[in-house]
Amino acid sequence: MKHLIFKLFLLAGTTFTMFSCTTSQTMTIEGQPGTEILTPGLKNLGTIGNNRKVNIKIPSDDYYAFLLARSNGSKELVPFALDYRNKKYSGTKTQHAVGIGLAVAGLTGLIPGFAMIAADSESEVGGYIIAGSFGTAGIGCAIGMPAYFRLQQTQYQYQYKYLSHQSTNEDFTFTRPVDNGFVRTVGHELQHHETHVENSEGIAAATSAAIRRRGKTSAATRNLRDYGQQVSGTFIGTGKLLLAGEEVESYADIKVVIKRVDKNNVLVEVYESGEPFFNAADKYSVKQNGKKKYMLSLKGIPSATISISNQKNMVYLHPKVNIDGEIYTLSITASMQE
C-alpha cells in the first residue's frame, strides 16, 4: 500500500499542473519616430523609435477597435483603426479536445484500478493502473486546461487576430472647422450680421442636392481635379467696404478661410480682426480658370466671385452685402497663409 501511495504521488506530482493561461498578441506599429501609441484609455503601449517602428502587446482578452497616436511634441490624439483577419485557432481547439480526451481516459482507467485494489490490496497491477490513470488524467489536464482558458479569451471566442503590422494616421492633414454659430454678446441679444439673405435657400437646396449616398467608396488619394482641395486654406490680407463706389470702411486685418466640401464646392468664411464678418459660411462653386488658377462663384449670386491666382493670391468681390438694409460691396485682397 505504501508503494502504491508513493507511486501515486510521484506520478501525479510530476504530471498534474493546473494554471490559468492568458496570452497576448504582439504587433508592429509603423509611424513617425517619437510617436506615442496609446490605448483609448490613454495607457501608453510604446513609442515609435528611430526605425519608425515599435512593437506593442495587446492581451488576447482585450478588444480594441482602434488605438491612439500622439506625435512627438503634439497634444493631439489621432485614432487609427486596427486591421484584423479571421482565425479559427484550430490548433488550440484540437489541443483542448486532446486534453479532455486524455483526462477522461485517465479518469476512466481509475475504475478497474480501484477494483483490483479492492479485490487485493497488495495488487501491484492495480497500483500501476491507478497511478497510470492519474498520470494520464494529469497530462490531459496539463494539455487541456491552458487551451481551455485561452479559448475563453475574446480573440479566440470571436476568432480574429490583429494583423502583425499596423500603421498610424499621422500623415493626414486635419483642418480647422468653421464655426457657423452665433456670436453671443454678454448683455445684448444675439448679434446677426445681415448679409445676402436671399442666398440662404439656394445654399440649402444646393447642399441637400450634394448630399448623396455613395454605392462605393474608394481610398482617399490626392486628385489634381479636386478643385475644392486645391483652393482650401487660409488667406490673410486687407479689405474695404464700399457704398455706391465710395469707401466707407477699410479693414487692415482680414482672414478668409476656405474649406473643401467636395471636389467642386467649398465653404468660405470671412473674419475681420478675428470676428466673423457674416453670420454663416457661404458655399462657392470652384472652376479652373487657367493653369493653377481658379474662379469661385457664390451660389445664387454669380456676381460674387473669388479669384485665386497660381501664386495663391486672392481677389474677393461681393457686391451684395446687405447691412441694415443698405447694399454694400466688400472687396478683399489676400494671400494664402503657408
Added chain:
Amino acid sequence: MQPTTERPIPDKAKIAVAYSISGDGKLTAIVYNRTSEIMVIDQTKSFFVNSDGTSTSYYDPTVRTTSTTTTSSSTTGASLNLGALAGAFGIGGALGTLASGINVGGSGTDGVSTTNTTYVADLPQVSLAPRSNGAMSKVFHVTGLGASSMGDMEALHTHLNEAQSYCRFSVCITYSVDNGKTFEKLVTDFYANSMVIVPIQHKGKVNDALRQVYAAKSDLLYEPWWLLHFNSNIPSGVRNMTQGVLFDYQ
C-alpha cells in the same frame, strides 16, 4: 460660437454651462456660477427638449435620479479655466477628454486643475455657491446621437446646417443671481452638423475605412464635439471614442 483661447467667455458672463455628450448619446450639463453671488437654479423651469420634440423638466419628483460629476476647474478671480480633464466624468461610461487646456476665462492664465465633485439632487431649486459649479440633476439621452444611432447605412453628410440636421435639441436653464427675486433663462440650441458612415470594403481593413472618414471630413478631430464609433459584433472592449465639450454662457 464656441469659446476659444483667442476668444474666451467674456468676464462679464454670469453663467457658463458645459455640455458633455457620451458615446451613447447621454447629455450632461454642468453649470458654472461665474458671479460672486449665490446662484439659484430653478429646476422646475429648466428643460431638455429632445430631438423628437419631447420636453422634460430637470425637476421630476416622481423619478429619483442621482448623478455625480467630476469636474476639473480652477477659478482665478473673474476668470474660469476649465483646464484639462483626464478620464471620464463617470456618468454613463467614458466621455472622453475635454479640449486640453482651454481657458474659457478672460484673464488668459493657466490655472491648476482641481477636481470638484458636486451632487445635485432632484429639488425644485438648487443653489450654487459663488464661483462654483454643479451638475444638473439629470442625464438625458439625446435621440439620434450616440453609437447606437449610427447604424450600418452609408452616409456622407459632412456639413449640415441647422435646417438640414438630423438631430436638433435644446436645453433651457433658468437661474437667478439675486436670491430668487428675478430669473433669467439661458437657452442653448444644438444641432448635429455631420454624419459620415463608411463601410469596410475589404474584410478586416478597418483603417482604410477610417481614412475615408478622415478624407470626407478633414476637420473631424477639431470639431467642438465628435464621436467616432466602430460597429462590430464584439460586445466588450473599446469600440468608440468621444472628444469635446460644448459651451454656452450669458
